[in-house]
Amino acid sequence: MVKQIRVLAILPYEGLKEMLVSAAGQHREICLDATVGDMEKAVEVAGERMETAKYDVIIARGGTAELLRTAYPHMIILEISVTFDDIFRAVLLARNYNEKFAIVSLPAIAKRAQEFCTMLQYDIEVYAVNTEEESKELLENLQKQGYSMVVGDMINAKLATEKGMNVVLIMSGKNSVEAVLKQAVQLLAIKSRETEEKDYLKSICDGAPWYITILNRQGDVLLNNVKNSGESERYAEFLKENLNAYFEQEIFHMERRFGREYYVVDSKIIEGSGGEEVVIYGRLSAWRFLRIPEGLCLLKRRTRTAIPLKAPSGSRTWWAGPGKLC
Template sequence: MQKTKILAVAPYEGMADILTDIAQSRDDIALTVQTGDLFTGRDIAMQLAHKNYDVIISRGGTAELIQSAVELPVIDISISVYDILLSIKLAESYNGKFVIAGFPGITANAHLLCDLLQYDVDIITFKDSADAVNRLKKAKENGCTLVLCDVTGARAAKDIGLNYNLVTSGRESIENAVAEAVKLVHSSNYVHKQKDLFQSLLTEDDREFLIYSPAGTLWFSSIAIDEMNTSLMNFVQTYIKSFLKVPNQTVSHQIRDNVYTLYNRHLIYEDQKYTAITICKSPALTAEDDPGFQIYNIDNTSSNDFADAYNGTGKAGKIAQIVEEYAKSHLPVLILGENGTGKGKAASLIYKQSNYKHAPFYSIDCSLIKERKWHSLLNNENSPLNEVDSTVFFEKADALSLEQIGDLFQYIDQTKLCTRMRLIVSLSTNNSNQPAFATIRTFMENHLSCLTMNLPPLRERIDDFSGITALYLHRFNVSLGKQIIGFDVEAMEKMLSYNWPNNLDQLQHVLKELVTITKTPYISCDTVEAILKQEPDYGRVFDDSVKFDGTLDEINYQIILQVLHEEHDNKEKTARRLGISRSTLWRILKNNN
């Protein structure tokens, strides 16, 4: 015989004991008993309602709150006229004035009884917990010293120093509620059989299913209670607000040795919008903490640093516009730039602004991924490269061997990757003389007709420099608890004159050190010099194109031409970087011309 599965939420321990005793005497019910009053009881019911119960039993105000929060039928354990009469008879031997107080479940029958027996007893009906305190305070002021009440009234009476007797539901009332619950479930037996069959069908599927109510309460789960993985449910909870608003999203997350992918859709039932989530599990290709392969979703990608560094006017504004336009396209993107220019963050920002943002973003660091993992990536059926509508980012692709590059090109062509998902590739122009760089760039631009984005080095963005540092300083002030206002004039000139070979990445870690050790409102020139001396190429203002096979004057002239080029023929900035006057600069240029 199929047992009726009942969740009982008892407002007080005595009721819980009676319910447990009743369950032991019946073989037609499977009863789970929890103790909690009002909102605590409601929260218990909300947490457990999805665990395949047929009906819920509770009492009074707690039952009302549960009924408004869950979809399951709720049976209210009544307080009979006999239960109230028993409490009154016990109170009659009390030397003092008493009142009857509680929610309507108590007071309705109390009014009936007192009218019938012509008892002169004040009866107080509560709206909520706060109302209970206020009304009992007034009763106390009017000479009341004892309250016959429910659990809410007992708590309020205790808080204000009143004696109280709890009006309990007798065993007969509780047995009647259990019998009513069983009868209710049996009356809809056909529907419950259907539910159980569908439940069995779903639980035997390789996938898991969750359904959330319009309010975000878990309404159904195919995950068995003993398999309720905390990490997985925490991951679901991270995205539930987004899932409730926007359908047809896909997010992925690796937990230990498995990757869990969530798909959501909306179901309309009786004009109410429910959210269904399908969970698919597949073996992970790499360890959870493998830096060579990372899975991101719309809410946990990091692109704020890039937005800080490339928002504004001039070159910064143009790059931001390019990102916005490229994000609208489905074409592959090739991102070029020196080390540290923010190529990874640019890829992340393109993803966040694109139509692909409701599916995962897979980041593959080609400089870190091992040969065996690379083979799995291109050949394993669980590879993220086999997905649809996701974004895959091959970072530092020029670190691949020519053989690996050939395998990747073949995979892209044979599987039509660029028609299934968004492809983004980054190359470091520090390696532009390497065969891998030229091979990948040619394939991307000529074969795939990709969009190409060039990120300028920091030394070519002098106009943006003060704005970038101001944004980074603010961020470090917040994270480090400092109040640095900015740089002394000479300190900023020192920062501007440095070559920044590792660009934005290097600027960030230098600024973090400066903010950490500075104890004054402004960062001094001495502090900047002390930190920059630890950096590579300190004092260098020219690149490897400068030849040293001429006279000193000729070498100086080459250096000036290079810096002048970097400063876009701005002689004032060139002179400042070189530490010479404008008249000296003009004289050297005139003599060589």
């Protein structure tokens, strides 16, 4: 069975959606859910889709991609780029109409358009706008200056049309679509390798003769190979009691009683994705504590040998025979 990467695409116009769907059909690794939506509704649309399905990647263009990155920082957002070829096609088409035109778009595309005009020494005014209000005000001023046409992205083309101006939409070409799908396939390969490595390490941890636990500074359990849920909870509680001690030294060793058990623990500080974490290697001691009518005794697990413990009057320190501190 071919592994697939689930992709949600929110696109500015129907033609781009059709192109993406067609191109994605050539990649068995891609499971695509594509929809057309303007920038204002993109965040809402993405939220609704992600409530009912799980996606690995979101594909969008220009300002929509920027909005989604801000709204969903945990998601991978791939952007369909606007190339010099895309801008050149739009400018060439606009020139055929012999009308005074300017390029108006959101900053990402405007920056690319300015680089294009500078490189080819085209005397074309390029304007970057951030909001609809800013765009409306600019378009009114352009009309007063004799401009009758706008070359721009979807949202500015729509606003220009509402003001009675002619528009040429800067459309992404096939190369841009293929490039973003290639990125998605590469991400799938990386994700597959990471999953395989994670499963491999988990199998090693699960088969290890020690308890292996990773905690962050807040005491959150990031990894734990203790299989029995009740035992896992007790052990995690024991580890959290000594949380500060693990982060005081890069390498730490401790042997301590917790309830009826006696644990031997070694830990090492590592740098995780969210900051400092600590890897803790623990095991139960060969001995455990057992309460008897006379007080406490140490019970050896395998042989069931018991050593009575005595505490001097008024002391909380227990002794297992002469000179052996427990």
